[in-house]
Each structure stands twice: as structure tokens, then as C-alpha cells.
Amino acid sequence: MAMHKAVATVAIRAKLGLIDAQTVPPTGREVRVHVEWTASTPLDLHQNDGGLLVKHPQILGDGIAGKVVEVGPEAKNFVVGDKVFGFAFRENKQKAYQDYATVPETTLGKLPSGFTFQEAVTLPNNTVTIFHSVTKDLGLPLAWPRPTTKNPHADTPILIWGGSSSCGQYALQILSAWGYKNLLATASARHHDYLKSIGARHTFDYRDKDVAQQILKVAPHVPYVLDCIASQQNSLAIIAQVAQGGTRVAALLPVIVRDATDDEAPEYSMDTQGAVKWADGVEARGVRTHFYEEDAFFKEHLQTTVVPELLATGIVKPNKQRIVEGATLLERAQAAMDLLRRKDVSGERLVWRVSDLKLE
Structure with a gap:
């Protein structure tokens, strides 16, 4: 061979x-x-x-x-x-x-x-991740073709933690295009203007010590959170201060317990629910994008049809x-x-x- x-x-x-x-x-x-x-x-x-x-x-x-x-x-x-x-x-x-x-x-x-x-x-790996995580783990609709009627969740707060990450940027663009308008995003302050241009209604600097309180001041109840970072201390522990009973959190696995450095090996966990202490009634799920093909429509059409059209029509940049x-x-x-x-x-x-x- x-x-x-x-x-x-x-x-x-x-x-x-x-x-x-x-x-x-x-x-x-x-x-x-x-x-x-x-x-x-x-x-x-x-x-x-x-x-x-x-x-x-x-x-x-x-x-x-x-x-x-x-x-x-x-x-x-x-x-x-x-x-x-x-x-x-x-x-x-x-x-x-x-x-x-x-x-x-x-x-x-x-x-x-x-x-x-x-x-x-x-585009491909992270747009697929967004369609899978939003529909499978958050339980929100992303029908194709895009519906022409108003999204019943148009005003529902959705927090994107790590908005300037690749997944975060595609989450903002895709959710916005599907009529989700109350999108909250965390990122370094230098990225805020861009994130607002692609769909974020409110932006927050994740490094602020009171970022959880800032988010709750804007949205006293956040029922959906997409964590694009999945760091035990730098995202999930702070999200746990925001999440309340009935909140669903989807974190992109693995959970990073300790980051890789030049001197230290990383440590990971696949247990999102057990990574931090959540309030009663919070459902924390780990996103497993590699199972997106369990959805028959996604398997056949997501990469062949949907993703190229998102790019060609300017729905996503x-x-x-x-x-x-x-x-x-x-x-x-x-x-x-x-x-x-x-x-x-x-x-x-x-x-x-x-x-x-x-x-x-």
C-alpha cells in the first residue's frame, strides 16, 4: 500500500x-x-x-x-x-x-x-459543536431551514462563556441568526466591540472579580449557559455563582482541572456535574461533539449543506x-x-x- x-x-x-x-x-x-x-x-x-x-x-x-x-x-x-x-x-x-x-x-x-x-x-469543527451542544445539551431548537417566525426564546438570556473563542464567536453568530437576541458573552474587554457586532447584547470581562454579580444584575435568572472554556476554576466555578435552579449548563469537554504548561502536565475531568458545587436544580452537561452524528439529519446534512451555506450567505464570518x-x-x-x-x-x-x- x-x-x-x-x-x-x-x-x-x-x-x-x-x-x-x-x-x-x-x-x-x-x-x-x-x-x-x-x-x-x-x-x-x-x-x-x-x-x-x-x-x-x-x-x-x-x-x-x-x-x-x-x-x-x-x-x-x-x-x-x-x-x-x-x-x-x-x-x-x-x-x-x-x-x-x-x-x-x-x-x-x-x-x-x-x-x-x-x-x-x-468553521467546521466548531460550527458542528454549536449545533450539537445547543440542540442536544441545552435543548434549544436550531431548525433548518431557518424559521421565518419569531423565536419563542428571543428574549431568553443565554450566557456564552468564552465569547471570543472560536466556539464562542460561532455560537453568537448562529444563535443570533436563529433569532436568539438576549445573548450575554464574556471575553477580554478588547474583544467586546466585535462580539457585540456579531450578536452579543451584553458583554462582560471574565477577569473582573464581580463578573458573576454583573451578569446577574443584567439577567437575574440565566436559564442557559454554554461554557466554551470548561475550566474548573476559571469558568465553571464562576458560572456556578450565576446558575440557579432550572439552569442548564453545557461545557465543552474535557473539564480542565489544571492547564498544561512548559513545566506541568495537565489534568482533566469528564465530570461536569461534579466539577464544582452547583445550586440545587442546576443541570451541568459535558458536550461531546463527536456524537453529533447520532442525529440523522446532522449526520447527512450539517457539514454537506448547512455549514457551507452559513459561510456562503454570510450568516457566519x-x-x-x-x-x-x-x-x-x-x-x-x-x-x-x-x-x-x-x-x-x-x-x-x-x-x-x-x-x-x-x-x-
Whole structure:
């Protein structure tokens, strides 16, 4: 079988490694993509430094942007040469940090005209996360096509903790587009104006000691909270001061008990309900985006139809990108990992070119 280059985590907290991976021909409804760009995520750091759900060596990355080079016999959405972007994660062959990824065609959408791979690759994993977390964990509707009638939850307070994160930005844009108008967001003060421009009604600086009291002054009861940070002390402990009986909290797993640093290994928990002391009647759920395909409509249409149309029609704007440079695939991947560990990123995505192969 043909081989290609891939970047993998080879041991906990070790430098990333360059390995030879099998170039897997597509079967059924799969397609093989030449991976040109990706966007790093905190999960990459959790897997490398914390060994989260990893069996070494594991190829990293779940955001793919590139060109289709081969289609399976039952594929119906794409042909060779199509420019695509998407979110795939289940097996090594589907991962992003490699020359070629072989993925189900339902995990891809066509790149709309007028957009670059660098812009588009900021969308798929986190827009999918928003649709899944809002509908599955918060229990709020996001019907497709978008309803034309007034949203009955238009004035219901919804708190987005970590509004300037990639997920936070997409949450604000998507919820606003679906008619949720009473959106509260936390972020550094320098991001407040932008967050208001994409749907936040009120913004709060998460570093203020009385931020919980500020939120409650604006909204005495907040029934829905989406925690895009999921830090035991820096988000959940403060959200617990806001949440009251009947509040539903959805936190993007894992719960970070201790952050990774250059000197210390991280510590994680998957127990959102037990992470902090909640008021009676608060339901705290951990978001597991990788189960979004349990929804039959989402599995078939979310990435193939919905996400590309959100981008093409301007319902969502891509995250700002910081292009990570490096002479090789491995250098770019390691540089992005180091930036994640140092938390040297805010309000933007770390985006970088993957394959060094030049296809005709």
C-alpha cells in the first residue's frame, strides 16, 4: 500500500513526530482529500500533553481543507478536483495532520466561491459543536431551514462563556441568526466591540472579580449557559455563582482541572456535574461533539449543506486567522502546538499549511 507523511503524538508531552501513514483508498461513500490547510484546536494539546483518549502514535487534527483526489464507488456529493472543507475524527486515516485523509463524504462541504481554505477551515469543527451542544445539551431548537417566525426564546438570556473563542464567536453568530437576541458573552474587554457586532447584547470581562454579580444584575435568572472554556476554576466555578435552579449548563469537554504548561502536565475531568458545587436544580452537561452524528439529519446534512451555506450567505464570518509558519509539515505542527500550550492566541485561530506535496 502507498504511504505518505503524517504528524502524530508519540508520547505524553513529547515533541510531535513525523511518521509514515498508509494512503487508504476510499470505499463506499468515502473520498480521499489532499489536505492543504488545517486549524489547530485545544483538543490537539489535550491529546499531546494529557494523553486524552489517545493510543500512541495517533495522527492529530480534525479540521480539513483541500482538494478531492479520489472518490469511493458510492460517493455522490463530490468529484475529483472539488475544493472541500470539513471535520473528521474517528480514525487515523481521517485525521488532518497528514498529506492525505480518507473520510466519509458526509464530513465535508464544498468550498464556497470567494473564500480561501484558510478562512473556511476555521468553521467546521466548531460550527458542528454549536449545533450539537445547543440542540442536544441545552435543548434549544436550531431548525433548518431557518424559521421565518419569531423565536419563542428571543428574549431568553443565554450566557456564552468564552465569547471570543472560536466556539464562542460561532455560537453568537448562529444563535443570533436563529433569532436568539438576549445573548450575554464574556471575553477580554478588547474583544467586546466585535462580539457585540456579531450578536452579543451584553458583554462582560471574565477577569473582573464581580463578573458573576454583573451578569446577574443584567439577567437575574440565566436559564442557559454554554461554557466554551470548561475550566474548573476559571469558568465553571464562576458560572456556578450565576446558575440557579432550572439552569442548564453545557461545557465543552474535557473539564480542565489544571492547564498544561512548559513545566506541568495537565489534568482533566469528564465530570461536569461534579466539577464544582452547583445550586440545587442546576443541570451541568459535558458536550461531546463527536456524537453529533447520532442525529440523522446532522449526520447527512450539517457539514454537506448547512455549514457551507452559513459561510456562503454570510450568516457566519470565519474566525480571524493567524498563519503559523514553518519550513516543513512537522515544524508548522510543532509551532502551532507550542502556541496552544503557551496560550499565545486570543480571538483568532491558528491556521497552517499541511502537506508539502505539490500535486499537478
